[in-house]
Amino acid sequence: MMTITNADKRTNLICLTVAIGGLLFGFDTAVISGAVGLIKTQYLLDTTREGWFVSSGLVGCIAGVLVAGMLSDRIGRKRTILVSALAFFISGIGCGFAGGFAELVTARIVGGVGVGMASVISPMLIAEFAPADRRGRMIAYYQLAITVGILLAYCSDAFFVATVAREAWRPMFVAMAVPSVVFVLLLLRVPESPRWLVARGRKDKALEVLNRLRPMVVAEKEYAQIVGAAVRDTDRRVSLAMVRMPLLIGILLAVFQQFSGINAIIYYGPSIFEAAGIGGSNALIFQVIIGVINMLFTIVAIRWSDKYGRKFLLTTGLSGIVLSLVLCGVLFYTGHTQGIFLLVLLLLYIACFAFSLGPVTWIIINEIFPTPVRVRAVAVCTMALWIAVWVVGQFFPWMLAKMGAAVTFWLFAGFSLANFVFSWRVVKETRGKTLEEMEEVFVAPH
Ligand code: BGC
Numbered sequence: 001m002m003t004i005t006n007a008d009k010r011t012n013l014i015c016l017t018v019a020i021g022g023l024l025f026g027f028d029t030a031v032i033s034g035a036v037g038l039i040k041t042q043y044l045l046d047t048t049r050e051g052w053f054v055s056s057g058l059v060g061c062i063a064g065v066l067v068a069g070m071l072s073d074r075i076g077r078k079r080t081i082l083v084s085a086l087a088f089f090i091s092g093i094g095c096g097f098a099g100g101f102a103e104l105v106t107a108r109i110v111g112g113v114g115v116g117m118a119s120v121i122s123p124m125l126i127a128e129f130a131p132a133d134r135r136g137r138m139i140a141y142y143q144l145a146i147t148v149g150i151l152l153a154y155c156s157d158a159f160f161v162a163t164v165a166r167e168a169w170r171p172m173f174v175a176m177a178v179p180s181v182v183f184v185l186l187l188l189r190v191p192e193s194p195r196w197l198v199a200r201g202r203k204d205k206a207l208e209v210l211n212r213l214r215p216m217v218v219a220e221k222e223y224a225q226i227v228g229a230a231v232r233d234t235d236r237r238v239s240l241a242m243v244r245m246p247l248l249i250g251i252l253l254a255v256f257q258q259f260s261g262i263n264a265i266i267y268y269g270p271s272i273f274e275a276a277g278i279g280g281s282n283a284l285i286f287q288v289i290i291g292v293i294n295m296l297f298t299i300v301a302i303r304w305s306d307k308y309g310r311k312f313l314l315t316t317g318l319s320g321i322v323l324s325l326v327l328c329g330v331l332f333y334t335g336h337t338q339g340i341f342l343l344v345l346l347l348l349y350i351a352c353f354a355f356s357l358g359p360v361t362w363i364i365i366n367e368i369f370p371t372p373v374r375v376r377a378v379a380v381c382t383m384a385l386w387i388a389v390w391v392v393g394q395f396f397p398w399m400l401a402k403m404g405a406a407v408t409f410w411l412f413a414g415f416s417l418a419n420f421v422f423s424w425r426v427v428k429e430t431r432g433k434t435l436e437e438m439e440e441v442f443v444a445p446h
Contacts, residue, residue: 008131011213012138015129017186019141021081021122024088024183025115026149027176028057032108033267033287034157035169042167043101053105055393060109061386064116069379076200077125077193077375080117085187087114089180096174111176120382124374127366128193129213131222132434136305136363143359144298149179150266151291158284195371195435198226222434229436230371238372238443240380246368246442249427250381256419257361258388260321261412262353264396265346266290272346272405277338286343293347297354309431310360311423317356318420324349325413333406357419361385367430370439 032054040050064084072080087110094107123142130138156175160168194213197206206226210219240247265272269290270283305313324345331337331345369377399408428441 005215007212007214007219011129011131014190014213015126015138016141017183017190018081018122018125018129019138019145020179020183020186021084021118022142022145023149023152023179024085024176025118025122026146026151027153027179028088028091028111028115028149030150030153030267031157031172031176032057034154034161035172038161038167038169039104042169045101049101053101053108055390056105056108057112057115058386058390058393060112060114061116061119062112062383063109064113064118065120065379065383065386066116067113068117068120069376072121072124072375073196073199077121077128077196078187078190081121081125082184082187084114084117084121085180085183087111087117089177089184092173092176092180096170096172096177107173116382116386119386120375120379123362123366124378125193127363127435128195128371128374131214131218132437133432134306135367136310136359136431137302139363139366140298140301140305140359143354143362144295144302147291147295147298147354147358151288151295152179154284154287154291158288194223195226195374198223198230199371203227225434225436226371229439233370233372233439238370238439240373240376242443243369243373243377247377247380250365250368250377251384252422253361253364253419253427254381254385255388256415256422257357258385258392259412259415260353260357260419261325261392261396261409262357263389264392264408264412265349266294268396269346273343289347290350293350294354294358297351298359300355301359304355305360305363306431309429310364311427311429313356314360314423314427315420317352317360318416318423320352321349321357321416322413322420324352325409325416329406329409329413332404332409364427364430367435368438368442370443371435 036050036054039045039053043049045053064087068080068084071083091107091111091114094110095104098104098107123139126138126142127135153172157172160171160175164171191209191212192205194206194209197203197209203223207219207223210223213219214222236242270286273286274283301313328342328345328349331342365381366374366378396408399411403411430438433441
């Protein structure tokens with residue numbers, strides 16, 4: 001049995017704290033589902049303005065990814081994530097007290113900036129704190145937090161709709177300010193990343209942090225490895241061009257994650273059930289069931305990503321994803337959508353996503369790049385992910401209307417099959433390696 005030291009507990013707690021960035025990400029992206037209908041009615045939005053309102057968060061997100069990529073090497077990971085927490089707070093309060101539609105959109109953009117920044121820095125900072133043999137588990141905390149955030153947003157939206165008679169959308173947004181404040185307060189106790197400190201020449205401070213996070217002998221060994229890698233990286237002037245292969249892997253995994261149709265199914269799930277004749281007034285219940293399954297199955301990744309490896313989870317999960325999507329398509333094609341089968345297949349899909357594509361995509365993106373280019377490279381991959389979110393969001397309703405549900409599901413299945421082959425043949429296993437050992441596998445020699 002593995003013995004858990006105080007240093008282990010401390011590292012665990014720090015990674016859990018940083019993962020709250022994921023909770024705010026999930027909350028911010030899901031809160032809109034309950035608010036948009038109310039806002040549309042109140043401000044008499046036409047479809048263009050409604051579309052703008054929903055996508056304004058994504059615009060902020062893209063800006064946030066860019067800002068995180070530029071800021072974090074300069075001011076540090078910790079300060080950057082504090083800025084993101086602040087953005088969530090301002091957005092929650094700003095939306096909740098907005099005087100008109102323009103203010104509402106502006107505050108949504110600020111929230112999007114928070115999401116974009118957190119989606120780059122949270123998992124990356126966790127990767128930099130985590131010991132090699134538990135890094136998968138700890139980055140999966142971030143995915144778990146996203147799913148908790150989504151679920152919390154659904155529940156709080158439902159609560160305010162049921163209890164607030166006028167403008168229930170206002171408290172829905174203000175609710176986000178609460179976890180933001182908690183996040184800021186907890187972050188104050190999180191140290192700066194030892195890898196960033198070494199990169200900035202603050203070696204003593206880095207060793208001090210490592211001594212808090214690891215048993216002493218382990219801390220010294222890891223410190224020597226980090227310093228060694230920093231010297232090597234300076235000598236060979238590591239650049240983005242030298243990490244072409246991991247960049248390609250990261251970008252493709254990010255895009256494939258979204259082209260599996262996850263957000264279409266999470267957010268349009270209830271309308272899919274309704275279209276199939278099994279929704280009606282139960283839409284919210286279905287949404288909550290989807291959210292709970294999404295959350296629970298992420299725990300499998302927390303337990304297994306370091307034990308059985310990333311590739312095992314990816315390929316097993318993707319097999320289930322392809323199977324469930326193909327069968328969903330068959331149900332729609334043959335018109336057998338009434339009844340329990342569709343629900344079971346969509347839940348199978350969500351469960352498989354939750355233990356594979358969801359967490360493992362974030363795990364791999366955040367562990368395959370060397371420190372000098374890590375934040376820039378992670379930002380590029382994360383940007384690809386957000387652009388893919390936008391593409392699916394824009395085209396899913398159009399695809400449903402023009403091509404029909406069956407073909408849409410099969411298209412998602414096709415992308416996931418491509419991801420399966422890619423993950424099986426091209427992606428390299430990263431389990432158990434330190435970030436510095438990983439450099440030897442991934443960085444091309446000039
Ligand atoms: C994805 C999000 C998705 C979430 C669902 C994340 O890994 O990046 O787009 O909404 O999982 O749990």
